[in-house]
Amino acid sequence: MNTKDRFLLIDGMALLFRAFYATSMSGQFMFNAKGVPTNAVQGFLKHMLLAVEKFEPKHVAVCWDMGSKTFRTEIFTDYKSNRPAPPDELVPQFELVKEAVSAFDIPNIGLEGYEADDCIGSLAKTNREHCSIGILTGDQDLLQLIQEDISVILLKKGFGNYEVHTEETFTEWKGITPSQMIDLKALMGDPSDNYPGVKGIGEKTAIKLLQQYGSIQGILENLPSLTKSQRAKIEASLELLHLSRRLAEIKCDVPVECNLEESVFQYDYEKVNAFLRENELKTVYRFVENPFSVM
Numbered sequence: 001m002n003t004k005d006r007f008l009l010i011d012g013m014a015l016l017f018r019a020f021y022a023t024s025m026s027g028q029f030m031f032n033a034k035g036v037p038t039n040a041v042q043g044f045l046k047h048m049l050l051a052v053e054k055f056e057p058k059h060v061a062v063c064w065d066m067g068s069k070t071f072r073t074e075i076f077t078d079y080k081s082n083r084p085a086p087p088d089e090l091v092p093q094f095e096l097v098k099e100a101v102s103a104f105d106i107p108n109i110g111l112e113g114y115e116a117d118d119c120i121g122s123l124a125k126t127n128r129e130h131c132s133i134g135i136l137t138g139d140q141d142l143l144q145l146i147q148e149d150i151s152v153i154l155l156k157k158g159f160g161n162y163e164v165h166t167e168e169t170f171t172e173w174k175g176i177t178p179s180q181m182i183d184l185k186a187l188m189g190d191p192s193d194n195y196p197g198v199k200g201i202g203e204k205t206a207i208k209l210l211q212q213y214g215s216i217q218g219i220l221e222n223l224p225s226l227t228k229s230q231r232a233k234i235e236a237s238l239e240l241l242h243l244s245r246r247l248a249e250i251k252c253d254v255p256v257e258c259n260l261e262e263s264v265f266q267y268d269y270e271k272v273n274a275f276l277r278e279n280e281l282k283t284v285y286r287f288v289e290n291p292f293s294v295m
Contacts, residue, residue, distance in 0.1 A: 004132040004149065007263070008057035009120050010048060011137035012064045012108075016097055018138050018155060019043025020090050029089045032280035037089040041097045042283045048101075049287045050160040051136050051153065052265060059131060059263040062101050063119040064110040071113055072247050079247060082194040096279065103275035104267045107258055114254050117141060121252040124150050130260065134164075141185070144250060146170050146178035176210050183216045186245035197244045198237040205230065216245060 020040035023029070029037035052060060072079045086094075098108045109119050120142065124133045128149040135142050138155040146152055146167055154163040170178050187206035189197025201209075209230070213219045220238075223231050234241065272288050275281075 004130065005059065006055060006057040007059040007061075007127055007131035007133050007260075008051065008055060008265075009123055009133060009135050010051075010060065010062040011116055011120060011135065011139060011142065012044075012062045012097070012101075013116055014138045015047045015136070015155070016040050016044045016093065017090075019047060020087070020093070024087065024089065030283075034279075036092050036096060036279070038093065038096070038279060038281055040090055040093045041100055041279075042281050044097050045100055045281065045284045046159055046287065047136075047155065049284075051162075054160065054162065055134055055153070057134065057265060059260060060265040061107045061109055061123065061258045061263045063116040063123070064098070064108060065116045066110040066112045066114070069113070070115055071251075072115070075246060076195060076243060078194055080193050082191075100275065100279075100281070103272050104265075105271075106265065106267075107263055109256055109258055111254055111256050114251065118251040118254045119256045121145050121250040122254040122256055123258050125252045127258070127260070141190075141248075141250070143170060144178055144181035144185075144248075145252075175207055180210050180215070182245060182249045183210055185248035186216060186241055189244055190248070193247065195244050195247045196237070196240050198233050198241055200233045201230070216241065 017040070020043070022043055023039040028039055030039045030042060031037050048060075048062075068080065070079075101108050109123070110116065111119060117139070120135055124135060124145055127133060128147075131149075133150045134153050135145060135150070136153045136155070140154070143152050143165060146165060148167065152165045154165065155161070156163055165173070167178060174181075174184075176184060184203070184206050185197070187198050187201050187209070188203055189195055209219050209226075213222050219226070219234070223234065226234070269288065276284055276288065
């Protein structure tokens with residue numbers, strides 16, 4: 001039985017964007033008296049508080065992207081270049097959501113030049129010796145971090161619905177290990193992050209090759225054993241394959257820290273209540289006034 005304290009690491013942007021688009025499509029931006037839209041922040045807080053209720057972590061921290069320029073854009077200038085600018089109604093909520101997290105005395109963590117994923121990976125690896133780590137996200141990229149004492153909690157549709165993956169459940173689902181996800185993404189590429197992988201190699205073929213040869217290195221060492229078509233596709237994309245792997249791998253040695261004492265989830269009711277009322281975050285009131293009441 002795992003007796004370690006639980007530490008919930010939250011992928012801030014993943015929750016914020018999910019919350020925004022869940023209501024923005026129908027125009028429910030929920031402007032407050034200051035003229036600031038609050039739909040994404042209110043949805044974010046509901047996701048966060050329901051997850052805390054469900055998984056009962058002792059520690060909580062939220063990680064954020066710190067701008068679009070990272071070491072990945074230096075490696076590959078087109079990385080994520082296909083993504084549109086955030087909607088005008090979302091922009092002012094980037095700062096407001098961090099203020100909301102601070103109101104709950106939860107650390108906001110991010111580092112210029114790196115993505116939230118890198119901060120999450122680094123904090124997960126440095127704290128797994130002392131804590132059982134749960135990563136709350138809607139982004140499957142983080143599945144590569146799964147190992148003993150690190151699980152990934154994928155948000156499903158609505159609030160309070162999750163798909164929790166451990167080493168066992170992931171391998172049963174995908175047929176490969178979590179660490180092989182890096183090579184899987186390198187082979188397939190990632191249209192959402194705008195990097196190519198190997199043209200003509202899809203998920204089914206990539207998984208089959210990884211099951212057979214273990215890794216990209218193993219595949220390259222056994223090129224003569226591949227079909228003529230597979231070999232031609234890989235040989236034509238060798239440079240892009242190695243580039244894509246560098247882009248796909250989450251860095252777990254980023255110089256970020258989170259003091260365990262500072263991340264204990266324990267907030268000042270009056271401080272939180274004042275913040276919610278000042279910003280008219282009405283749908284969150286009952287989660288604090290009647291702590292963690294079910295939706």
